[in-house]
Amino acid sequence: MKILFASQAIDGHFNPMTGVAMRLKDRGHEVAWYTGPTFADRLQSLGIRHFPFHRAIEHRADNLNELYPERAKLKGPLAIGFDGEKIFASNVSNFFEDIRELEADFPFDVAVVDSSNFVHRLVSHLMGKPLVNFVAIPNMESDPLVPPLFFGFKPPRNPVERVVQAAAGLLSDKVILRPASQSYRRQHDAYGQVVPRRGRLTDEPYRCSEAIIQTGPESFDFPRRHVNPKVHYVGALLPYRPTTPAGPAAVDGEAWPAYPATLVVTQGTVDNLDQDKLIIPALEAVKDMGALVIVATGGRGTEALKAKYPQGNIVVRDFVDFARVFEFTDVFITNGGFGGVQLSLSMGVPLVVSGINEGKSDVNARVEYAGVGINLHSDSPKPAAIAKAVENILANPSWKERARKMQEQFDRTDPAEAAAAVVEGVRKPTGG
Incomplete structure (x- = not known):
């Protein structure tokens, strides 16, 4: 298969995907990657063809406050709302047009897309491509038993906590993430794509994917009332590393x-x-x-x-080299x-x-x-x-x-192997 990986140009999103990409490459698949120019050398060292952002803005860990000086002054909900609109939602159509353009050079069979790209609906619906949602953060899908995102809540233990969390969820949906949701809907309207009113913006990557690779074990997630059969918890997906690791950054x-x-x-x-x-x-x-x-x-x-x-x-x-240091x-x-x-x-x-x-x-x-x-x-x-x-x-x-x-x-699974199997098992989109 021809498999396209697509991710933000942020270490915490890109790095966990590299082990899966290399496992698929080792299994004979042709792998290419759409991400920012900052990872050009890294992808070259892995022998993976790189399609850099063309229209999309490259948001990196080290340039966010340079791109948006006002961001440095924001904290809490204001910072979350700002990032939601500027860093994630506003780039969706740019991501999609870049991917649609590169498809002429790399007619991929399946796409493995970082959940924070939020381009899942457009790629799966307008290009007809099977898509795997890659989640490098905790499970974002909403559920009646799971607290709203971004507040650091644990599952409620009593009626008072349930009321507080319900109010926080409304605040998140109607105020904090409203600019991001509006931007997302406007961009989809331009393509004739109707975004369901139910659920939250963060549910979209789960709705519009044939399968979801969720990093971490299920035991590290909160209990859920509704189990999504498309979600596969695969364990700790680590950055790809050669068989013989060693380097100046390692601590002995x-x-x-x-x-x-x-x-x-x-x-x-x-x-x-x-x-x-x-x-x-x-x-x-x-x-x-x-x-x-x-x-x-x-x-x-x-x-x-x-x-x-x-x-x-x-x-x-x-x-x-945390993998070595954590041994002691x-x-x-x-x-x-x-x-x-x-x-x-x-x-x-x-x-x-x-x-x-x-x-x-x-x-x-x-x-x-x-x-x-x-x-x-x-x-x-x-x-x-x-x-x-x-x-x-x-x-x-x-x-x-x-x-x-x-x-x-x-320890129960080989994370890269489990994730590769998810990618190999996808089929044509069924809508969402």
Whole structure:
């Protein structure tokens, strides 16, 4: 088959798809990729043909505030609404026209599309192509038992919480995401495509796909009243890596003296410009705990941080090979990027999570609900709160035990193999 992958030019969306693409390529399929120019070299190294954005705006982790200076001043619901309209909804017709144009050079049989591209209805309905929705974040499909997105709610436990969450859902639909929904509908109207009024904008990729690849195990999702048979939970989909991994960014645990515990700290690859949010409070919290502390800055402020924290037990790198480091990690301190959280749990490492924006509050709510980490419910936690949470996890084996049980869920499948099988099993669109 000719298989087209399509994704945002954002690491957390692109990287988890690479393992699946390479597995399909190894199984004899011809694979091409539509994404931003920033991944040209990466795709060339993988031997995958690249179709760069032509009309579409390339939204990257490092250029969002440059493209939209006003974004830096927004927080909470205002930031969510802005991102929904500018970064996701406004690009839909551009994505579609680019894909329709490239089809002349690459007449693909099936498309595997990042859920945040929101181009699923146009590609499946107007091009008649089977489409697989790839979800690199928690399951976005609405359900009566699942809290509304972006608020960091856990499933309601009583009537009061149900009322509060219902009100928040209305606020999200009618106010926060209204500009994004209106933009999405306007663009579809131009193509004669009617978008159903029922449900939410985030349901669209699920409606208009023949199958859904959902990263993570089902046990890490909230309980649902309605089970969508098209959704396939495949486990932790990791970036593709050669059989013999090694590189300057990898951290070898034996390069430093032995410590009673190892802690890993990161603030992700998007919201990492202001290290006072998590990295510096975390270092202040744990620097004197007698633990090995490994910090991944995401490529920002690394040298300054090294100078600020020259202690022998603190290792600061631009990037860290988490898959290797988590083999000897005791606690992962993170703002809640879904990929890092999954990798941590797939290796049985409990977490301290602290993040709100970019949907991280919903990831962290799942960490808390599953009992595999402590959620600090803050974008800028105090060192004392971080220290207390880390000490709690180190002192109580039950945290590690629950993380290990979650690891067993991840170990049940080969994620790339399961995802490749989903792609190979699709058929012609049936509408939606």
